[in-house]
Amino acid sequence: MAKATAVQGPASFGERPPAPPAGANHSARRRPFCPLCGCEQADKLVSDVRSPEGALCDDRCAVAWRVLVALRASESTSERIAVRRRSEYETAQPHTSTLSELLLGRWRAGDWAVAPEDLLKQL
């Protein structure tokens, strides 16, 4: 855009910007991506997805998400994690990953050796 105005002379001033392409509505037809594995959801539309959960793959990722939500809830109230965080902060140590962070990293990378279905039963 900027380069077009730089090349064109003053005659182009006052012209209306080009009409948006026919697919102006393109963004509404975009496909969402699963927040867990990153796969494009070919059967859903961005405009239909109201929350990150709505863009999850139907099977495994939806189960994995539930596991992560439950783990995060327990991590957020865990006294042991709070103590560890404080000590990491005070001694300037790097932040160690929580179980939910480790699992999310593994699952995102496509490593399903720890199956979310199995974990869900234990939560």
Ligand SMILES: [Zn+2]
């Ligand atoms: Zn997914």
